[in-house]
Amino acid sequence: MAKRLTQALGVDIGTQSIKIAGVKLGADGPAITSLGLSPTIEGTLDHSGISQPAPLTAALKEAAAMHGGGIKDVVFCINGQSAVLVRVLEVPRMSESELQQHMGWEIQRNIPFAESTVVSDYRPVDNPALAASQNMEVVMAVSPQSAIDTVLAICKGAGLKVGAIDVEPLGIGRVLHTCHAHDAGSKNVCVVHIGHSTTAINMYRQGMLAFPRTVLMGGSLLTRAIADALNIPAYEAEEKKRKEAVVPETAGQVSPFGQQTVQADFQPYNPFDQSQAADPGQTQAMPAAPAAQPSPPASADARITNAILPQIEEFVAELRRSVDYHRGRGGQVDAIVLSGGGANLVGFDRYVERSLGIPVSKINPFNNLSVSVGSDEEDLVKNHASEFAVAVGMGLHIAYD
Numbered sequence: 257m258a259k260r261l262t263q264a265l266g267v268d269i270g271t272q273s274i275k276i277a278g279v280k281l282g283a284d285g286p287a288i289t290s291l292g293l294s295p296t297i298e299g300t301l302d303h304s305g306i307s308q309p310a311p312l313t314a315a316l317k318e319a320a321a322m323h324g325g326g327i328k329d330v331v332f333c334i335n336g337q338s339a340v341l342v343r344v345l346e347v348p349r350m351s352e353s354e355l356q357q358h359m360g361w362e363i364q365r366n367i368p369f370a371e372s373t374v375v376s377d378y379r380p381v382d383n384p385a386l387a388a389s390q391n392m393e394v395v396m397a398v399s400p401q402s403a404i405d406t407v408l409a410i411c412k413g414a415g416l417k418v419g420a421i422d423v424e425p426l427g428i429g430r431v432l433h434t435c436h437a438h439d440a441g442s443k444n445v446c447v448v449h450i451g452h453s454t455t456a457i458n459m460y461r462q463g464m465l466a467f468p469r470t471v472l473m474g475g476s477l478l479t480r481a482i483a484d485a486l487n488i489p490a491y492e493a494e495e496k497k498r499k500e501a502v503v504p505e506t507a508g509q510v511s512p513f514g515q516q517t518v519q520a521d522f523q524p525y526n527p528f529d530q531s532q533a534a535d536p537g538q539t540q541a542m543p544a545a546p547a548a549q550p551s552p553p554a555s556a557d558a559r560i561t562n563a564i565l566p567q568i569e570e571f572v573a574e575l576r577r578s579v580d581y582h583r584g585r586g587g588q589v590d591a592i593v594l595s596g597g598g599a600n601l602v603g604f605d606r607y608v609e610r611s612l613g614i615p616v617s618k619i620n621p622f623n624n625l626s627v628s629v630g631s632d633e634e635d636l637v638k639n640h641a642s643e644f645a646v647a648v649g650m651g652l653h654i655a656y657d
Contacts (some may be wrong), residue, residue, distance in 0.1 A: 292323025
């Protein structure tokens with residue numbers, strides 16, 4: 257940013273909801289000054305990126321007016337397979353000028369977009385495992401110019417000024433550093449950010465991004481399964497998922513060494529094997545969010561449980577592949593941290609923990625931060641904390657960059 261900002265509005269627009277978080281720098285560090293959660297108009301964006309900017313512009317303008325606390329400078333999270341690529345590369349150790357020249361070549365080599373005009377950025381990351389070697393790690397982000405222009409146009413139309421455009425994995429990393437410096441931020445963790453249409457499975461080494469991956473699996477799969485099983489509309493199925501769905505604690509047997517017993521024909525995820533459908537995009541328990549773990553409904557509908565369980569099992573299998581692949585490359589996973597709206601599914605955290613034999617908890621982007629919001633926003637802090645991880649991480653950009 258050309259000018260150092262002392263306050264900013266972190267913006268995270270997903271396929272189901274728009275999250276905004278006002279962050280202000282003070283004498284005691286960053287503080288949350290406003291929060292907003294509003295629905296995204298259906299069909300305006302999907303896993304590939306933004307398809308209908310005009311409705312999003314109007315929705316963001318309304319959300320900022322109602323919940324932005326008068327902040328006009330924004331840090332916008334750019335998402336979508338056609339909008340941004342984030343990768344961590346291992347390159348030969350070199351000087352800053354040499355790295356700049358080398359990354360120009362790496363970026364051109366890794367561009368997956370049809371559009372040749374791109375905007376890119378990179379920065380070295382600390383990897384203690386490479387301290388004595390001739391190599392270093394660099395995280396890079398690349399976006400088509402058209403995707404950047406779309407973001408700029410949306411914010412301008414909403415009466416907002418773009419202070420920075422950032423990416424989801426780095427925003428979550430800031431939350432680990434700031435809000436969980438003494439637990440997850442100091443460990444080797446896998447943060448699983450579960451959205452409506454996609455899930456980001458990101459590995460962090462003491463808060464530093466080590467391995468990003470995105471899979472086309474999200475809460476919409478569970479909603480669709482419930483709708484099909486009960487023969488009800490999607491909106492009704494979504495409501496039942498939020499209020500009635502329960503994931504049973506039963507799972508595969510865990511070995512004495514803390515690892516899930518895997519069938520003999522299981523094949524670890526390999527990002528270089530084109531025959532596999534999945535493609536990489538990219539401890540101690542954490543303090544829980546302010547609210548207590550939601551209690552299962554008094555009488556859970558077995559039809560809902562039976563409908564979502566196959567999807568849950570498939571999701572856990574994808575998560576296991578990512579963990580196994582990361583460990584196979586010498587990485588460590590001490591804990592799994594759940595984030596996003598999908599983290600609120602009752603029983604899901606316990607199911608994952610039992611299935612993988614790894615401690616599981618939920619992220620709390622309000623931990624260790626001063627939170628001064630209106631009474632209408634207190635419910636968001638209490639019951640929707642995990643959904644604001646990216647928005648808060650965007651706002652925290654002003655404290656780091």
